Amino acid sequence: MTATPATATAEMLSSRSPSTGQELGRLAITPPADVQQVVDEVAQVQPFWAQLPLTDRGRYLRRTAQVILDEIDAIGELIAGEQGKPRAEALLMELVPTVDALHWIAKHGPRLLDDERLRTPQLFLKTKRQELTYEPLGVVGVISPWNYPWSIPLTEVAMALMAGNGVVLKPASLTPLIGERIGMAFDRAGLPVQDTATDLAVYPPAAAGGKGLSPHTDNTIQANTNGYVDYLDHYGRTLGGGTVVPDNTAYIRRWSVEPLPTNPNNVIILQVMVTRQRDRGVGNAGSVSRGPQEARLMTIKSRKVQ
Secondary structure: OOOOOOEEOOOEEEEEOOOOOOEEEEEEOOOHHHHHHHHHHHHHHHHHHHOOOHHHHHHHHHHHHHHHHHOHHHHHHHHHHHHOOOHHHHHHHHHHHHHHHHHHHHHHHHHHHOOEEEOOOOHHHOOOOEEEOOOOOOEEEEEOOOOOOOHHHHHHHHHHHHOOOEEEEEOOOOOHHHHHHHHHHHHHHOOOOOOOOOEOOOOOOEOOOOOOOOOOOOOOOOOOOOOOEEEEOOOOOEEEEOOOOOOOOOEEEEEEEEEOOOOOOOEEEEEEEEEOOOOOOOHHHOOOOOOOOOEEEEEEEEOOOO
């Protein structure tokens, strides 16, 4: 079996099945001149991720493992289609090992990366205390191979995240859709979303001067609000944002961010609604309760005053 090379244009990368030659999808190419900007953006949010305790980082990895299990059939089909290996091999050699690896890293990572006390035999040092502390490197780059495009990069990304690093993943040009799906798995597990504009250390939040999530405007859950909505196709791939619904949209994802009224300086409320309804009404006319065939997530996150 030979792999059919993906064809690149100035803006898009086309991925084709090596067994049929059928185009599976296209992704935008990041120009070399923009790579540094991507790294800089990750570097801005990485310190906040590194502040999470090791056990909390492990919790995110376990949630990523559950995302993989929830979507294991669709991911297996994607690996088989884009990389070309049989679906059973994709399941046994790619997906199951990564679920196991995520749980292993989450379980043993806190112990392996915790501060380690160093003992010395010298008597004159018995009154001293020495510790070996592991610090994140910052931003880590992961380059994915095409032959194991899921298990190798995902495990490396997980190890880097467990150590408190930010990660930039460069998937193989033959399997870019699989690389995109890795990012989606971590995204759905709830890894940090970044906004480098808003200052959440003050109340009401200031429009500039800090790093945080921008507070939402009115009715972002009920109607399509620019900046708080994006559109997904049947495979969960993002088609774009804005208030105009693109073609091939199957799901609409809206979200809101607001300070907790009783503790606005330290706690924010995040809500996400996935629906097929283009407009659920505005104001009191549009209920934010989950309706049939809708998914709704609400979580409360604490934050440190900057």
